[in-house]
Amino acid sequence: MDGATGEASFVALAASCGIEHDDAVALHAGLVRRHAEPHRRYHVLDHVGAVLTHLDTTAATLPDQRAVRLAAWFHDAVYDPTAAGNEAASAALAGSELAGVGCEPEVVTAVERLVLATAGHRPATDDEKALCDADLAVLGASPEAYERYRAAVRAEYGFLDDATWREGRAAVLRSLLEAPLFTTAAFAGREAPARRNLTAELDTLTGPDPGA
Secondary structure, three states, X not given: OOOOOOHHHHHHHHHOOOOOHHHHHHHHHHHHHHXXXXXXXXXXXXXXXXXXXXXXXXXXXXXXXXXXXXXHHHOOOOOOOOOOOHHHHHHHHHHHHHHHOOOOHHHHHHHHHHHHHOOOOOOXXXXXXXXXXXXXXXXXXXXXXXXXXXXXXXXXXXXXXXXXXXXXXXXXXHHHHOOOOOOOHHXXXXXXXXXXXXXXXXXXXXXXXXXX
């Protein structure tokens, strides 16, 4: 486990929010277990680590990064690809677990808001923009890295037949393309490659069915 997602880093973050050491260790262990669930392929601990690393850039100008970093840990804490409302469930989990260990109330409230902002990726505040850009950073990666991401997400939805997957995934991509993908100045350069990646994938989904 690297430094970004290691116990020591999480305990230090938690301590800055008023959470005692033993409670922080238990919280961290629970989050690690959740991200190791067998149905996950992309939404795993590596993704949390990537989001935390990208926050070094997207959240660099925020006066207080505590809530946005805790939100990075919790934003996919509940992830069931067969169900709707994962972000709402993750926000509720974050609120319950953080409040239960004495996290500063204003931080708890901010974490819940931030996690909910990842549902539609239409951020309104600077901290929401920082988190959403960090969460979507892979969209602007190289075509090879984007393909690894796409394949991992498809594997998480392996219970869907190809036609259903194509229809649903195409709807998601179209929704993403309706608005700017990145809203922080730090990640503006990812917009064009992300749109190329999404458009290329969309073309494969809306063309002739390879299984037909």
